Each structure stands twice: as structure tokens, then as C-alpha cells.
Amino acid sequence: MNKKLLAIIVITISMIILVGLASLLIVQKSSTKEKETKEEVLKEDQTKVIGGVEHKIEVKKNPTQDEIVSIMHKMTHQKVIARDKWGAIEMTPENIDKVYEVIKPSKFKDKEDLLLITEKWKQGDFSEVDKDHNFFWKLQNGNIGKAFGVVSEEEEKQFIENNFRNNKSVEK
CATH class of the missing domain: 1.20.5 (Single alpha-helices involved in coiled-coils or other helix-helix interfaces)
Known part of the structure; x- marks a missing residue:
């Protein structure tokens, strides 16, 4: 035994x-x-034309947090280094303000985090935009397209030219 x-x-x-x-x-x-x-x-080339480019930001009257996170996620694509980017909305002061004005009075679950991010952006601080991107990416249960850094100013200008100024970009 x-x-x-x-x-x-x-x-x-x-x-x-x-x-x-x-x-x-x-x-x-x-x-x-x-x-x-x-x-x-x-x-990889971070300036290439991507699919799902939106030239006008569409914010519904009472958007959900998921809809705002999707918009903000797309806004980061011009500034981050990532393998797969689908969808882009230009990161302009007007677009940042539109998103901020929706978040401020909201009762979103992640309101405080979203406000901190938009407040940084309103100040022109994009030094952590890759971390912002990955925050949105995780909220959306992302598994492809994690950001690994921030593109150079030159690369961002080329991305904007290729995706927002050039008629070759694929609109949603």
C-alpha cells in the first residue's frame, strides 16, 4: 500500500x-x-491607403460609448504604428471637440478615461496616442492591430495626404 x-x-x-x-x-x-x-x-509602411476612411464625423444625437470609442479609435490611426488599421477619421481640433462635447455630459462607463484622453488631445498632446489606441482596441476586444508606437510627423503628414486628401482612399 x-x-x-x-x-x-x-x-x-x-x-x-x-x-x-x-x-x-x-x-x-x-x-x-x-x-x-x-x-x-x-x-511596414504606416502611410499607406487604408479601407474605411470617413471624411465626415457622424455623431448621433445620443451615441453609445461604443460608438464614441469607435470614432476615437479611428482617429488614432493617423498617428500610430500598427500592423492592421481599418477605418480612419482625421484627428482635427474640430473632431476632437465634437467627441469631447459628447463625452462631457455622458454617463459612459469609461467617461473619466475618455475625458482624460480628449483633454490631452485638445492640448495637442499625442505623446501617448499609441496607449490611447490600445485602450480603445481593448475596449473593442481587439486581437489584431495593436499599436506599437507613434509615427513620425513626416509619416503622419503622408498618411493624411494618402487617406484624407487623395481621392484614392476608400470611403465608408
């Missing part, structure tokens, strides 16, 4: 160790994959 109990204990401990090692390998692999993805994204 003692030998059976000892065998069960040894097998159980061995299984725990194997599961732990397998988990560790999976975590290391996904971490390496994210690093490779970031390096690949940094090499």
Missing part, C-alpha cells in the same frame, strides 16, 4: 512539473512572437 501511495505521489508531482514546464514554454513562445511582430510592424 505504501508503494502504491508513493507511486501516486511521484506521478502527481511529475505531472505538475511537466504542466508547469509546458506553460512556461508557451509563455516564452508568445512573448517571442510579440517581439517579432513588433519588429515586423515597425518595418
Whole structure:
């Protein structure tokens, strides 16, 4: 009986160790994959024409938080480095003000965070726009298109030219 109990204990401990090692390998692999993805994204053209460009911001009378987050997410696309960008709304002072004026009196679940972001933007502070993008991306359950940084001023100008000034852009 003692030998059976000892065998069960040894097998159980061995299984725990194997599961732990397998988990560790999976975590290391996904971490390496994210690093490779970031390096690949940094090499991609961030100024190309993308789909879903909207030339006029459409804010309904009583929009939901999800609708405002979608608008703000699209506004970040001209400023962030990301593999996949779908949809763009130009980040102008007028568009920032429109969104801010909807958020301010709202009862949105994430109102405080959204106000902090729009207040930064109103001041011309886009130093954390990649983090803002990823906040919206997570709220929308994103799994492709994480932002890995902020484009240069030159790249942003080219993105604006390609997507908002050029008739080749694909409108929604």
C-alpha cells in the first residue's frame, strides 16, 4: 500500500512539473512572437491607403460609448504604428471637440478615461496616442492591430495626404 501511495505521489508531482514546464514554454513562445511582430510592424509602411476612411464625423444625437470609442479609435490611426488599421477619421481640433462635447455630459462607463484622453488631445498632446489606441482596441476586444508606437510627423503628414486628401482612399 505504501508503494502504491508513493507511486501516486511521484506521478502527481511529475505531472505538475511537466504542466508547469509546458506553460512556461508557451509563455516564452508568445512573448517571442510579440517581439517579432513588433519588429515586423515597425518595418511596414504606416502611410499607406487604408479601407474605411470617413471624411465626415457622424455623431448621433445620443451615441453609445461604443460608438464614441469607435470614432476615437479611428482617429488614432493617423498617428500610430500598427500592423492592421481599418477605418480612419482625421484627428482635427474640430473632431476632437465634437467627441469631447459628447463625452462631457455622458454617463459612459469609461467617461473619466475618455475625458482624460480628449483633454490631452485638445492640448495637442499625442505623446501617448499609441496607449490611447490600445485602450480603445481593448475596449473593442481587439486581437489584431495593436499599436506599437507613434509615427513620425513626416509619416503622419503622408498618411493624411494618402487617406484624407487623395481621392484614392476608400470611403465608408
